[in-house]
Amino acid sequence: xxxxxxxxxxxxxxxxLEVYPARHAVLVGEPRAGRTTILxxxxxxxxxxxxxxxxxxxxxxxxxxxxxxxEAYPLxxxxxxxxxxSDEIQQELDDKLEMLDPSTGDxxxxxxxxxxxxxxxxxxxxxxxxxxxEHWVEYSKSGLRVPRNHRELLGAIxxxxxxxxxxxxxxxxxxxxxxxxxxxxxxxIESFAEDVRAATHTxxxxxxxxxxxxxxxxxxxxxxxxxxxxxxxxxxxFAAEDGSISGLLRALQPTLDLxxxxxxxxxxxxxxxxxxxxxxxxxxASRMDHRIVIIDDFGDTLDSAAADFLAxxxxxxxxxxxxxxxxxEALGAFEPEEILRLTRHSGQQVAHRLLPTLDRQERTxxxxxxxxxxxxxxxxxxxxxxxxxxxxxxxxxxxxQLSDSGLVxxxxxxxxxxxxxxxxxxxxxxxxxxxxxxxxxxxxEVRAIVxxxxxxxxxxxxxxxxxxxxxxxxxPTRTAVERALVKGLKSEPLRQALRALNDDYGLRxxxxxxxxxxxxxxxxxxxxxxxxxxxxxxxxxxxxxxPPIVEDVLKSLRAEPGTIVRTEIDNP
Numbered sequence: 001x002x003x004x005x006x007x008x009x010x011x012x013x014x015x016x017l018e019v020y021p022a023r024h025a026v027l028v029g030e031p032r033a034g035r036t037t038i039l040x041x042x043x044x045x046x047x048x049x050x051x052x053x054x055x056x057x058x059x060x061x062x063x064x065x066x067x068x069x070x071e072a073y074p075l076x077x078x079x080x081x082x083x084x085x086s087d088e089i090q091q092e093l094d095d096k097l098e099m100l101d102p103s104t105g106d107x108x109x110x111x112x113x114x115x116x117x118x119x120x121x122x123x124x125x126x127x128x129x130x131x132x133x134e135h136w137v138e139y140s141k142s143g144l145r146v147p148r149n150h151r152e153l154l155g156a157i158x159x160x161x162x163x164x165x166x167x168x169x170x171x172x173x174x175x176x177x178x179x180x181x182x183x184x185x186x187x188x189i190e191s192f193a194e195d196v197r198a199a200t201h202t203x204x205x206x207x208x209x210x211x212x213x214x215x216x217x218x219x220x221x222x223x224x225x226x227x228x229x230x231x232x233x234x235x236x237x238f239a240a241e242d243g244s245i246s247g248l249l250r251a252l253q254p255t256l257d258l259x260x261x262x263x264x265x266x267x268x269x270x271x272x273x274x275x276x277x278x279x280x281x282x283x284x285a286s287r288m289d290h291r292i293v294i295i296d297d298f299g300d301t302l303d304s305a306a307a308d309f310l311a312x313x314x315x316x317x318x319x320x321x322x323x324x325x326x327x328x329e330a331l332g333a334f335e336p337e338e339i340l341r342l343t344r345h346s347g348q349q350v351a352h353r354l355l356p357t358l359d360r361q362e363r364t365x366x367x368x369x370x371x372x373x374x375x376x377x378x379x380x381x382x383x384x385x386x387x388x389x390x391x392x393x394x395x396x397x398x399x400x401q402l403s404d405s406g407l408v409x410x411x412x413x414x415x416x417x418x419x420x421x422x423x424x425x426x427x428x429x430x431x432x433x434x435x436x437x438x439x440x441x442x443x444x445e446v447r448a449i450v451x452x453x454x455x456x457x458x459x460x461x462x463x464x465x466x467x468x469x470x471x472x473x474x475x476p477t478r479t480a481v482e483r484a485l486v487k488g489l490k491s492e493p494l495r496q497a498l499r500a501l502n503d504d505y506g507l508r509x510x511x512x513x514x515x516x517x518x519x520x521x522x523x524x525x526x527x528x529x530x531x532x533x534x535x536x537x538x539x540x541x542x543x544x545x546x547p548p549i550v551e552d553v554l555k556s557l558r559a560e561p562g563t564i565v566r567t568e569i570d571n572p
């Protein structure tokens with residue numbers, strides 16, 4: 001069972017949205033761009049209890065519309081087209097089925113390609129006159145209301161932030177246990193309840209408890225309650241919660257005996273253990289049939305290895321997964337076409353997805369996707385640089401400006417630097433345009449910083465970048481990141497920094513013998529030593545000593561690009 005289309009209208013931040021997922025749908029992107037909104041829309045349609053809850057005013061698109069005289073308020077709705085239904089579901093929903101296009105979810109009469117499916121729509125109607133809300137779930141085909149048991153039959157697995165291993169009726173673990181052997185688990189729970197009642201009765205009948213109650217009666221309890229002393233002593237008992245089985249199960253707290261620490265409450269094991277168990281119990285339930293699994297903020301409380309592993313377990317083709325995540329480790333389990341990136345920096349919420357491709361060059365380009373998303377998955381703006389030394393140098397100065405003068409860093413403006421090459425050198429420059437095109441297709445506002453090691457040789461590259469980037473920052477002639485970090489500073493801070501590098505990293509330089517005119521060249525050479533000393537050099541600069549070229553680069557990155565694509569940095 002899988003969703004082939006999701007359509008929203010007037011739902012929260014979306015005026016209208018159509019999503020046609022691949023096998024799975026992995027939602028990433030900017031904060032407040034609609035990841036949770038999309039998953040909540042799925043829940044409104046598929047959760048059997050959604051219409052038992054109070055309709056929510058904030059599900060309407062804001063600001064609220066003002067319909068004209070005699071016009072009805074626009075309907076808010078979320079529609080799903082679901083195919084690959086099991087024989088059991090098809091038989092139960094026989095008169096509700098439609099022939100659907102498996103790629104769009106729309107009704108189809110093409111006998112060669114159409115498949116059986118069903119379209120369900122959650123509707124929310126607002127009446128401004130009395131500020132009332134009404135909501136329901138209907139079949140798009142007929143407009144008939146969908147009964148709760150039909151949504152239960154579809155059986156979406158919704159993984160919420162709730163404690164795992166809960167035996168109460170609404171717990172996922174209880175549902176899993178019931179699916180294994182319902183009569184036996186019910187019998188076991190009844191027997192457990194009887195044992196608890198017997199134990200509490202024994203406790204109430206114990207001599208110590210009766211003596212304690214008797215002491216209370218002597219202190220005025222029986223007279224104040226106007227009951228006989230013996231009746232009060234006989235009447236005191238104990239029960240878990242309200243005395244019901246459900247109350248008893250609510251009072252139970254799961255324990256784990258791990259790492260020879262003894263049987264400790266699950267809450268004492270930290271968030272990772274609870275999160276792993278919460279996801280895996282839901283997965284165990286979903287494997288009983290082909291299910292749709294919905295989970296928001298996946299991996300937030302998991303370590304990197306667990307996030308990667310559980311994402312791979314979840315992504316098996318048996319189920320369809322709809323998840324949102326801020327963890328790049330979770331993306332390796334999914335295909336590039338399964339990633340849906342949401343943005344809002346253009347002024348409206350937009351969803352971006354890479355379409356399936358057989359083109360060899362495009363498939364090769366998509367190999368850079370993890371590199372892009374691991375560095376800037378949730379950021380608005382991605383700044384491409386050639387290699388890791390560029391990132392170290394610019395980031396170090398960015399941090400120094402924060403500590404020296406309190407200037408808001410790039411991350412505070414949702415800007416992240418990403419290296420085109422993991423090793424530095426000229427290889428990174430050749431990838432800048434390729435990665436810029438890929439990042440743009442995912443909805444990033446893309447900028448690039450281009451060195452000018454060899455004037456004139458990069459004209460074609462610059463033209464390519466200007467065609468896809470919102471800003472291309474060009475360093476001065478014959479300037480790479482190392483020279484940008486040192487040029488324009490006075491001799492004393494340069495000498496102080498070089499002396500620190502020489503002492504700490506054993507560069508074997510006679511710093512005192514160097515003339516002021518030689519310091520710049522010596523530092524450019526030194527920065528390339530020992531695997532790159534860019535970060536250490538910036539840290540060694542005295543307070544207030546900010547390299548002018550890098551300062552201008554960062555200033556241009558903090559500014560809104562407007563209509564100016566090219567920014568040329570001048571020599572100080």
